[in-house]
Amino acid sequence: MVTWTQMDHGTKADYEMLGKLYTEHTQGELIENMVTLLKIMEGPKMGYQIDRYQHSLQSATRALRANESLDMVVGALLHDIGDPIAPQNHSATAAAMLAPYIDDETHWVIKHHGLFQGYYYFHHMNGDRNARDVHQEHEFYESCVKFCQNYDQNCFDPDYPTLPIEDFIPMMEELFSRESRVPGVAPLGMTADIHIN
Numbered sequence: 001m002v003t004w005t006q007m008d009h010g011t012k013a014d015y016e017m018l019g020k021l022y023t024e025h026t027q028g029e030l031i032e033n034m035v036t037l038l039k040i041m042e043g044p045k046m047g048y049q050i051d052r053y054q055h056s057l058q059s060a061t062r063a064l065r066a067n068e069s070l071d072m073v074v075g076a077l078l079h080d081i082g083d084p085i086a087p088q089n090h091s092a093t094a095a096a097m098l099a100p101y102i103d104d105e106t107h108w109v110i111k112h113h114g115l116f117q118g119y120y121y122f123h124h125m126n127g128d129r130n131a132r133d134v135h136q137e138h139e140f141y142e143s144c145v146k147f148c149q150n151y152d153q154n155c156f157d158p159d160y161p162t163l164p165i166e167d168f169i170p171m172m173e174e175l176f177s178r179e180s181r182v183p184g185v186a187p188l189g190m191t192a193d194i195h196i197n
Contacts, residue, residue, distance in 0.1 A: 071106040
């Protein structure tokens with residue numbers, strides 16, 4: 001334990017010790033925390049036939065059965081984890097949380113899936129269902145179209161044979177054990193702002 005109450009009084013040894021403890025704690029809790037965010041969405045169906053927890057499991061199940069990459073399967077599982085904490089910005093929130101671990105394609109898809117999902121309902125709410133076309137020239141545009149078509153808009157089926165969360169834990173363990181791919185992340189587990197497009 002440090003003896004000071006202000007960070008500017010810390011020494012190199014203090015921050016080495018804190019970094020080690022922080023990394024051990026966060027790595028030990030990360031998957032459990034992600035599952036907790038998923039389970040927060042369990043219960044209320046909000047007009048749908050299944051809740052958002054089952055929607056997330058169904059999304060991942062469909063991606064797994066379609067032989068998508070590990071990144072995309074876990075991305076499908078966690079694509080809506082921003083809902084409970086940032087409902088107006090859930091796509092970007094989920095993408096930011098996953099950014100250190102997932103590939104560029106999956107990150108872009110998760111970050112933009114909310115806009116692309118609008119293709120299926122914006123026009124019913126006096127919006128532009130083709131708003132996604134602002135990204136039409138982007139290399140991952142078709143990937144996001146495919147994600148929403150195959151692993152999002154169709155994942156509200158109470159009769160679909162959805163896999164349980166336990167089947168995805170080993171995949172999460174593999175993904176979250178990766179070294180951060182985001183430049184600018186401070187060493188020894190200390191936090192830093194993440195800026196990724």
